[in-house]
Amino acid sequence: MDPDWxxxxxxxxxxTLTTLILLVVGTPIAWWLARSRHWIKRPIASVVALPLVLPxxxxxxxxxxxxxxxxxxxxxxxxxxxxxxxxxxxxxxxxSVCYSLPFVVQPLQNAFESIGERPLExxxxxxxxxxxxxxxxxxxxxxxGFLTAAVLAFAHTVGEFGVVLMIGxxxxxxxxxLSIAIYDHVETLEYGHAHWLAGGMLLFSFLVLLILHxxxxxxxxxxxx
Amino acid sequence: MGALVIRAGCRTRFGDFSLDVxxxxxxxxVTALFGRSGSGKTTLLRxxxxxxxxxxxxxxxxxxxxxxxxxxxxxxxPLAYVFQEASLFPHLSVRGNxxxxxxxxxxxxxxxxxxxxVAWLGVERxxxxxxxxxxxxxxxxxxIARALLTSPELLLMDEPLSALDHxxxxxxxxxxxxxxxxLSIPVLYVTHSPDEVAxxxxxxxxxxxxxxIAAGPLTETLARIDLPMIRQDEDAGVVIEATAVEHDAxxxxxxxxxxxxxxxxxxxxxxxxxKLRLRIMARxxxxxxxxxxxxxxxxxxxxxxxxxxxGNHPAVRLVRVEIGETPFLARLTSRSVAAxxxxxxxxxxxxxxxxxxxx
Numbered sequence: 001m002d003p004d005w006x007x008x009x010x011x012x013x014x015x016t017l018t019t020l021i022l023l024v025v026g027t028p029i030a031w032w033l034a035r036s037r038h039w040i041k042r043p044i045a046s047v048v049a050l051p052l053v054l055p056x057x058x059x060x061x062x063x064x065x066x067x068x069x070x071x072x073x074x075x076x077x078x079x080x081x082x083x084x085x086x087x088x089x090x091x092x093x094x095x096s097v098c099y100s101l102p103f104v105v106q107p108l109q110n111a112f113e114s115i116g117e118r119p120l121e122x123x124x125x126x127x128x129x130x131x132x133x134x135x136x137x138x139x140x141x142x143x144x145g146f147l148t149a150a151v152l153a154f155a156h157t158v159g160e161f162g163v164v165l166m167i168g169x170x171x172x173x174x175x176x177x178l179s180i181a182i183y184d185h186v187e188t189l190e191y192g193h194a195h196w197l198a199g200g201m202l203l204f205s206f207l208v209l210l211i212l213h214x215x216x217x218x219x220x221x222x223x224x225x
Numbered sequence: 226m227g228a229l230v231i232r233a234g235c236r237t238r239f240g241d242f243s244l245d246v247x248x249x250x251x252x253x254x255v256t257a258l259f260g261r262s263g264s265g266k267t268t269l270l271r272x273x274x275x276x277x278x279x280x281x282x283x284x285x286x287x288x289x290x291x292x293x294x295x296x297x298x299x300x301x302x303p304l305a306y307v308f309q310e311a312s313l314f315p316h317l318s319v320r321g322n323x324x325x326x327x328x329x330x331x332x333x334x335x336x337x338x339x340x341x342x343v344a345w346l347g348v349e350r351x352x353x354x355x356x357x358x359x360x361x362x363x364x365x366x367x368x369i370a371r372a373l374l375t376s377p378e379l380l381l382m383d384e385p386l387s388a389l390d391h392x393x394x395x396x397x398x399x400x401x402x403x404x405x406x407x408l409s410i411p412v413l414y415v416t417h418s419p420d421e422v423a424x425x426x427x428x429x430x431x432x433x434x435x436x437x438i439a440a441g442p443l444t445e446t447l448a449r450i451d452l453p454m455i456r457q458d459e460d461a462g463v464v465i466e467a468t469a470v471e472h473d474a475x476x477x478x479x480x481x482x483x484x485x486x487x488x489x490x491x492x493x494x495x496x497x498x499x500k501l502r503l504r505i506m507a508r509x510x511x512x513x514x515x516x517x518x519x520x521x522x523x524x525x526x527x528x529x530x531x532x533x534x535x536g537n538h539p540a541v542r543l544v545r546v547e548i549g550e551t552p553f554l555a556r557l558t559s560r561s562v563a564a565x566x567x568x569x570x571x572x573x574x575x576x577x578x579x580x581x582x583x584x
Contacts, residue, residue: 118312121276124299125306126326127375132300136325140316 004193006173007181008200014089014177015157018096022104022153023146025097030108031134049102056099060166063095067167087169092177095167096157103152111145112138144216151212155205229253229286231379231411235272237279244268244279244435250428252286255405255412257422260432266415269432270381273413274306275299285379286411305372307382311364313356319367320352326375336376345407346370346400362393366400373408380412386421401425402584423464423504424583448552450534450543457537461554462506464583469495478523481580485549489523490580502584507543509579510555514565516574524577528553530567546575
């Protein structure tokens with residue numbers, strides 16, 4: 001397979017998997033952050049938001065240490081017979097989930113908060129259990145939030161570089177994603193290849209944002225009614 | 226099953242507000258929780274529903290909803306709640322909203338049929354519409370139908386008319402009155418409107434500062450001039466249940482009989498035997514020591530003074546009289562009270578200038 005195309009498919013695979021995991025992991029965190037009044041809420045929210053401000057290399061460095069053969073996570077994965085995660089696709093997925101977490105949690109949290117208490121109280125008086133309330137009232141009303149979260153998680157994962165460099169390296173078919181491929185092309189002065197990939201990324205990013213705005217515009221109108 | 230009663234002992238506080246009530250309410254008919262805003266009536270309703278943390282005990286017609294640590298979660302309480310704003314789900318059609326609670330009640334426990342509730346509230350033609358296309362009155366009717374479709378054992382209504390403009394209120398009131406007459410579900414109805422109390426309530430709880438200061442049957446409670454809340458009210462008066470017994474077709478009048486006497490009033494097109502709710506304001510009563518035949522006032526009845534109290538101004542006093550067993554209030558000047566030497570036990574003639582049929 002063409003190495004550039006391999007990098008593209010690997011990137012799409014990584015971003016899709018990361019997005020799915022993040023929606024599963026991020027939704028309960030966002031729901032809890034939106035509803036809890038516990039003091040621990042603020043520290044947790046800050047931890048979740050850390051990847052927004054940390055240089056990706058810092059995050060990547062700590063993940064590398066944690067997941068390495070001498071790190072606690074590395075011990076755990078070795079004990080489970082999974083080997084160590086750095087420089088594998090699985091390690092890349094784990095790192096991407098940490099890195100893109102705030103991009104899922106924050107839009108979802110905002111969406112849940114903007115629903116307010118009332119619709120949930122109404123649903124409870126109409127015999128809906130808390131889980132039922134969430135699935136049939138909160139989730140549908142937070143649909144714009146889910147769309148934003150999914151698109152941001154996907155796009156952000158596609159665009160990551162520093163964390164991948166630290167944790168994944170550049171193993172073709174395993175950890176060599178698009179951004180790394182572009183970097184390698186530029187390093188070896190293959191500007192033609194770099195142009196194809198970089199231009200493709202530019203177009204992709206633009207399309208993603210355009211679709212997001214379009215869809216949210218429509219959903220907003222519907223949500224306000 | 227024993228007598229139908231609702232016992233609500235609720236204590237809660239937030240900020241500088243505290244609620245502390247222990248009420249035993251009849252498990253049938255409409256009980257109005259009446260008081261100013263901030264008196265705790267909505268908080269009490271939310272405690273009963275389980276929407277508000279509180280200490281205490283809540284028993285409804287034999288079932289324990291809350292006692293000590295045991296708290297039935299909201300969705301397991303067989304109640305329905307109508308909020309001040311209709312709060313329809315915006316992502317569902319009117320039909321979807323109505324079915325939301327209906328579907329969650331096991332078929333064997335359903336006692337309100339879908340088509341009945343839809344017909345009672347007159348929402349047949351709205352079923353496929355989205356909530357955002359409805360008027361305020363239509364929305365609230367859908368919300369009431371949605372609540373009834375859970376076949377509740379207790380219906381809680383939190384000022385269901387107060388978010389509506391005047392015409393919408395007029396549009397919904399007849400539906401509420403009809404529900405009152407046709408449904409056997411006990412209703413707790415929060416309101417600050419004396420008019421809604423007069424039209425809908427059978428019992429009333431007067432709330433002030435997070436406490437229930439009085440509770441009882443409507444007529445008796447509205448005549449409690451020992452309570453500052455009643456005697457200082459500019460619109461004090463009684464509401465009595467009467468029956469249409471005779472028509473005067475020539476003059477378009479109806480004779481309404483109540484325990485202790487009869488009143489003539491404008492005939493709204495009543496049937497003989499029909500129940501009529503009459504509201505008689507304290508300011509529309511005057512008292513005389515002798516019967517004067519030469520008056521324009523139609524209703525002159527013998528009565529006995531039972532109680533006197535100061536009004537909301539030094540010049541004004543409130544006098545409670547009883548016609549048979551039915552109490553009435555009269556607002557008189559202090560000078561008149563002194564001139565007629567009114568005191569408990571005194572026999573007087575009551576002249577009633579105006580009687581309003583509210584139902």
